[in-house]
Amino acid sequence: MQTIPANQLLAGLTLAEPVTIRAVVTDSRKVEPGCVFVCFPGERVDGHDYAAGAYRSGAEYIVANHPVEGVPADRTVIVPDSGKAMIRMASNYRMLFNPRMIGVTGSVGKTTTKEFCYAVLSAFGKTLKTEGNQNNDIGVPNTLFRLTNDTEYAVVEMGMDHAGEIERLTRCARPSAGIITMIGVSHLENLGTRENILKAKLEICTGLPDGAPLALNADNDLLPTASIPSRLRPVWFGIDAANADVRAVDVVTGANGTTFKIIDTQYGTFDAAIPTAGIHTVYDALAAYAAATRLGLDAARCAAALATYRTTGMRQHIVEKGGITFIEDCYNASPDSMKAALSVLKALPNARKIALLGDMLELGGASEEGHRHTGEWAADAGVDALIAYGPRSAAMAEAAKARGVAAVHCQTAEEVLQYVRQFVRPGDAVLVKASHSMGLEQLLQEYYKELPQG
Structure with missing residues (x-):
């Protein structure tokens, strides 16, 4: 973070003195002289308990939901919502800079698309990106504070x-361009219908300036029905939609990556290669290309830069351990991403394929249907065995069994490990995917310890 006067950073929250602010922190362990410390009340830890210590350690101002003993009133910024206060400070800080920025949202593929955008933009200059999936009221401000x-x-x-x-x-x-990857079923629990999800994702339009490009998935069933503000420039990307502005054709995918041709109605045709497997990642790459080129960046360089994409965390990361090929995809899960991941498993050359799939959360009333469809998709992918984990995944196992798949349903992590030990052998390909809170990442690390090293 570059330094900024407190009265400028905290404008709209309080009348502050023009002292120099060097950082905005929410973790008391990161407090430093000249920072603003923001208190967040939590179920297990309340940031207000650390406010006095932060002030003693040199914090210039404390943002809190109520007065805190040990912090002078003139150094306490009282707000009703700490997250909205972070947003306000980040917005004030953002006004100091003018980078060309792409904002990414959508039900599935946000982080992968963000990483493709980073790969493309980095080919043209110094680029800042959201780290991990820091995409909420804390994460977005923390990203902007790094400008x-x-x-x-x-x-x-x-x-x-x-x-x-x-x-x-x-x-x-205030991005210069926007991307909506697709409208799926994530967050049905809170929003009720996919139409409401579409409406919520279209809120990205409110932060885009007049004339800004908005890249949209032409193959998604709902997005083409959206009413896009006339002041924006929609650019449609896809594979199946013949009228898309940016299309991928001649897609060839395998364990080591995917090649395709980009047909761009504005800039021509380009060869592209990405180090990921699965048709869904082609969409993510197309979205990045579409947004970047409509920001005026050279199309040929954008297409070539897609090859520099690097995966993050356990997101469709293909590794080999003990002679077994694992698709580590433990970060998140929805029916859309489950179907896509199963298509990657199907494309691998391994003779035997095993799917270890866990519960998908936040599906609301669509939960049973989503898990049942996933079991059917596992059968369609030709898996030799399905290990379903978690209470919601019972429907997944039942649906797979009805299609003739050797499927088991596990309630505990130890049960999962027992069946993995029983089913998996060298030469197999194993897809591991569930919502992050199911803990499959930790379970997988435990299993790796049992495999031959080297």
């Missing part, structure tokens, strides 16, 4: 659980 005068490009991921959140984030970030 500096030499930041030429940026890509910011924006997530949501409820209506109104994307609008708040996009008004704060």
